[in-house]
Each structure stands twice: as structure tokens, then as C-alpha cells.
Amino acid sequence: MAVRAGWSRGLIELRQSFTNGGDVLSHLLWPVLMLTVLFFLRDTAFGTSGLLLGTLALPSILGMNAAMGMVSMSQALTAEREDGTLLRAKATPNGMPGYLIGKVVSVAGGLLADLAILLIPGIFVVGGLAIGGPGSWATLTWVLLLGMVATLPIGAVLGSVFTSARSQGLIQLPVLGMIAISGIFYPITAMPDWLQWVAQAFPIYWLGLGMRSALLPDGAAAIEIAASWRHWETAGVLGAWAVLGLLVAPVVLRRMARRESGSSVAARRERALRRVG
Template sequence: MNPTTTALRAGGQRGLIELRQSLTNGADLWDHAFWPVLMLVVTFFLRDVSFEGTGFSVGALALPGILGMNAAMAMVTMSQLLTADREDGTLLRAKATPNGMSGYLVGKLVSVAGGLVVDLSIFLVPGAFLVSGLVTGSVEAWLTVAWVLALGLLAALPLGAVLGSVFSSARAQGLLILPILAVIAISGVFYPVTALPVWVQWVAQVFPVYWLGLGMRSALLPDAAAAVEIGQSWRHLETVGVLTAWAVVGLVLAPAVLRRMARRESGSSVAERRERSLRRVG
């Protein structure tokens, strides 16, 4: 069997094992449940707030946007996990295995994507009962959710791997959170982006968070809800184009950046980072 195929298959199996472990560990289960439950509480309080007399509640408009936001946040999760594995020597061990970096990356993609699907299910299933006006009884709606989510993960996860290669410590990951929150704030997640200044709308459309939210709204809201969107349209072609562009950038950059980072890894660098971490704890 081709060594690369063997490594990729091993990576897939590793990802499934990591996913199963995260779903049977108390601390990880809390991590999976906390954010979806918090967003459910926010959606609950927005369910009866009407948006500018359109007949749609802010909660109905926000719920699909939150789904898209969570998919984009998988980028942060990927970055944090990669940085943590770099600190504890996991990446160094992967580097020592033939095609180990490819297998490692595939494993992380599988585990993070699987965990995200669990998180979205925890939010979406009860949310569909809390919020009225959603289109959840259509096969077409769920097919749209599936392709938007798949394309969004292709756009977000490789970028997360790139960011994880840039930050040398978990502590430095804090630098990533504020820019991500800023992008979320202008992406129309909790409120239609058309309520923001025009120049902010243009900035929001550069990033995948906005397009993930728009794609999810197109799947779960009736066509009449497009009236509050830019151009009064769901713009599926533009959604595919922007998310595909980000996916191509990430898939081109991620392997090269990971290989470069792996070449710089050594036992001494891992030991040095571990020593610095212990000094901070002490």
C-alpha cells in the first residue's frame, strides 16, 4: 500500500479516537456543551425581538449566523490544539514518523470537524424548538447546511493550522482572540450586517465568518428573509466563491507552513518551552 495512503488512513483513525475520547471525558464534554448552551440562552432572549418591522425576530436571524460563527471558530480550536501539541512534543514525534505530519494534520481535521458537528447539534436541535420561523422541514435546507458547513470547514481549519504554526506557545494564542471577536462583531452574526455602515459591510465580506452566516441563513430561513441581506439576495455563488478562495489559500499554505515549522522542531526546543512553562507555573 502507498505510504502516503497508509499515513492518511492512520490519521483518520487517530482523529476518530481523539473524537471518541473527547466525548467520554468530563472536562471535554463541558467544553462541548458550554458555548452552545450559552448561545441558546442568548437566542432565547432574542426570540421575540422583531427586526425593524420585518416580521422576523432577531433570534431567528441570529440562530443560523451563530451556526456559521461556530464553524469559523473551529479555526481557533485548530490553532490552539496545534500549538499545544507543539509545546508538549507531539508534533516532534509525528515528525519522526514517515509521512507523520500528513497523518497528524488529517487526524486533527477529523477530530476538530467531528467535535464541531457535535457542538452545532447541541445548539441547533433545541434552538429549532425555541425559535419560530425557521425552515427545518425541507431536505433542501439540510443539504444547504451540509455544503455550507463542509466548505466553511475547508476554509477555516487549514487557516487554523497555519495560525497554530505561527504561535509558539499556548499563552500567545490570546493574541488571536481579539481580532477574531472583532471580525465576528462586524459579520452580522447577532444582527443583520445591513444595519452597519457600508464600509464595515465591505470589510465583513472579506472574511469567511460573514459568508458562513449568510449560507446558514439561506438554508434555515424562508426566502423572504433575504430582504434584510445585502442586495436582498442569499448570493450562493458569491458564498461558494469566497469560501473556496479561503479554502484554496489555507490548503496551499498549511502543508508548507507545517513542514517549515516541523523542520525547526527539536528535542531541545521542546524542552526549552516546557521549562519556560514550568517557570511561569512556579
């Protein structure tokens, strides 16, 4: 019952996000900006490797966008906790499980749409991609699915911890920092060793690496750490984050739901009105 209700709720939210002008703009804005960056990088070579930065960057940006799903999940939970949507879900039978399933469906669906908006024209903007074989698409699929399982629960935890939409900047700044050191726009091997170790502790680097392994020719692995795509390590680290998130998220969400009440929603609304006033 909860799964069916959550699935229906998620599909409705996803459909609404593509019929609302503001949401459509948000779906298009980031891919268009990234395609503009790729356009200017398309002819820039990386050292003497013979590879172009635009070719290297496209799969990495796809991985980064997949990881940013945790920010979208966090923002949605925080906003709907603040406006009372979460409290209304709590008051209905199977409301919380259905709500969370619906949120995962809508966020994941929007994420997949955003990736398609970036990837399809990106194939024509940059050259040198290895996308002809079924192996490439199989790798892309398992990396993307495992990456979403690894990151969306983290977003749910963060959305439960932060009580105000204004606090979302505390999440975005560290995420932007991780993106900067994770080899998204420039190969990680060009960075100091200690930064490479820090980047490898988080899922953004591994999502980027997995996407590069799916879409770049085998020779491109020469500029990666250990000159390898490290599929086993990618699966291991993303899997570890997925297990951690799936264990922690339900506990944190249950505790957060128990604390929700009409008075807490009213208090947050009053604080928001005072800030506006």
C-alpha cells in the same frame, strides 16, 4: 497508510473528547450559552421586517461556530507543539501527514457535534425556520463542508506560526472582532457601509449568510445585502479562502516541522515552568 492512521487517530481523539469531563463541559458550555441568548431574543422583532432576532441569530451562530473551528485547530496545534506531541509524530513514518489528518478529523467531528447540540434544541427555542425541505439541508451541507475547508487550514497555519499557548489570545481577539461586525447577532445591513465591506472580506460573514440561506424563509433575504442570499458569492469567497489555506498550510507546516527538535521542546517547557514558578 497515513490516511488510515490519521483517520484512526482522529476518531480516538474524538471519542476521548466525549468521555473526558472537562472536554464534555467545553462541548456543552458554548451551545448552552447561545441557546440562553436565543431564548431572550426569540420574541424581539427586527425593525418592521416581521422577522425575529432569535430566528435570524440561530443560523448565524451556527456559521460562527463553524468558523471558530479554525481557533480550535490553532489551539490544538500550538498546545501539542509545546508539549512535544508534534515532535513525536514527526519521528514516526508518515507521522506528520497522519497527525494532521487525525487533527482535522477530531476537530471537524467535534465541530459537527457542537453544531448538532445547538441546532436541535434551537429549532424548538425559536420559530420561523424553513427546515422542511431537502433543499435547506442540501444548502446547509455544502456551506458547512466548504466553510470547514476554508477555515481549518487557516487554523493550522495560525497554530504553526504561534509557538506558545499563551499567544492564542492574539488570535481570539481579532476573531471576536470579526464576529462582532459579521452580522451574527444583528443584521449587517444595519452597520456602516465600510464595516460591511470589511466583514465581507472574511469567511465568518459568508458562513453566517450561507446558514441563514439554508434555514430561513426566502423573504428573510430582504434584509441582506442586495436583498439576496448570494449563493454564488458565498461559494466564491469560501472557495477562495479554501484554496489559499490549502496552498499555504502545507508549506508552513513543513517549515514548522523541520524546526522542531528535542531542544526546542525542552526550552519551551523550561520557559513554561519558570512562568508557573
